[in-house]
Amino acid sequence: MRLVTFSTDHGTHLGALVAGQVIDLPGTYAAWQRTHVRSSALFSDSQSFPTSMLHFLQADEATREVVDHVLAFAADPNIRADLADADLAFPVDHVTFLPPIPRPGKIVCLGHNYRRHIAEMGSPLPQYPVLFARFATTLIGHRQPIVLPKVSNQVDYEAELALVIGRTGKDIPKTQAAFDYLAGYTIFNDVSVRDYQRRTVQWMQGKNFDGTGPIGPALVTADEVRDPHALDITLRLNGEVMQQTNTSDFIFDIPTMLSYISEIMTLEPGDIIATGTPSGVGYARSPQVFLKPGDVVQIEIAELGMLENSVIAPQGAGGASGPQRTASFDEVTHG
Structure with a gap:
């Protein structure tokens, strides 16, 4: 489905x-x-x-x-x-299109979960999953605009596979049985306000600006995804490929994520787990690339489809909103 x-x-x-x-x-x-x-x-x-x-x-x-x-x-x-x-x-x-789950109980995000992304950021491989939280007020749907905040010009893109929990789970085993707790998968753009993110050792403030969490377009049920550890992920900015990898580059696989998170908290139906972003983020480029009014961000994940969002100027700040092209059905459903 x-x-x-x-x-x-x-x-x-x-x-x-x-x-x-x-x-x-x-x-x-x-x-x-x-x-x-x-x-x-x-x-x-x-x-x-x-x-x-x-x-x-x-x-x-x-x-x-x-x-x-x-x-x-x-x-x-x-x-x-x-x-x-x-x-x-x-x-x-x-x-x-609205977020598939408009107000999830929890949005748990992983950072530093792709080997090549760790390398580009100059960080050591983590011993444990790096977790942070997002909140429901950050979420927007497919084709809804990303409104740049007034207080920053360092807004970055991050393509991610998102897991959707389908069963209540605590102390989920780190085995194939962990997949029984998943309802399915969707596409997430963990838009990050980098200067706020870097202000302290905690990332929360850079990850929770209103409307900076595009997600969707659909929840694709788990039976339609052959192997979530072998999905190609591509992010295009104005048609140019900026991120391109495969989920085989995960540091922590899905059973490990679910097991570790459920040691800490009970996972419930509708909770979302964003699995981290691959290499190619704008912050790590030379010169750095940040989102600006008129940009169009497309994230394509094999078997899930395409999430597309335009970028517009801060509300009340003027500026052009840029193109908001209507995606075809093939893009929405199959990529």
């Missing part, structure tokens, strides 16, 4: 990407239920059908099987035409 949270003139919706369109999942469920005489035997309480991403992540297996039925129903082009007529299916450029 490729699940999204999106908004239209009619409000905020839980949706899915299906064959070039965004479908409203609760509305499509109601249509499916009307056309399937025996659907009530599978799932009789319409109020229990997920209406948000968090509700979906907290649902039981029976509910998720019903979601599978609804997506199979929506795969029929004739059905999608009817859904479009009912304002339940939309072209991707007719909706506003």
Whole structure:
């Protein structure tokens, strides 16, 4: 599944990407239920059908099987035409993508988790995962603009694979069983305000400016990703490749991340873990490269798609907002 949270003139919706369109999942469920005489035997309480991403992540297996039925129903082009007529299916450029999980309980980020990034920053390999926190007010969705802060001109990009927790977990084993705690994966841009980040030994202030955490466009469920340790990651700034690597360069693999973090805190459905950025950040370049109004940042991760955001001037500070190109469905869903 490729699940999204999106908004239209009619409000905020839980949706899915299906064959070039965004479908409203609760509305499509109601249509499916009307056309399937025996659907009530599978799932009789319409109020229990997920209406948000968090509700979906907290649902039981029976509910998720019903979601599978609804997506199979929506795969029929004739059905999608009817859904479009009912304002339940939309072209991707007719909706506003929001963060897949708009207000996660926790956003735990790793720093220094790629070997080549460690080398470019001149740092020693860490003995333990380097952790810091982000907060929900930093998150923005696919195609929403990154608004530069008024107080800094050292705003940098960071392409990252993000994990989405699907089950409550404490003391998760450092084995393949750790993957059972994942709902899926998404794309994250850990936009960093470098001068604030470097003010103290704690990075929090440079990582939590409002609207500096683009994420999405979709939560891609774990069954659709063959090997999260073998995903190509590419970041382009105005079309130029700035970061390009593979998650095989991780220092700490996913079971190690989940095990270590869950020693400290209980992980819950909807929590996000950002797994660190590869080499090529603007701060480490010579000359340094920082984001400016008019820039467009695209992050592509194999099997997950593409996250794109334009960069605009500080609010109230004037300046051009730059191009905000509409991504194609192939970019959103497949890269």
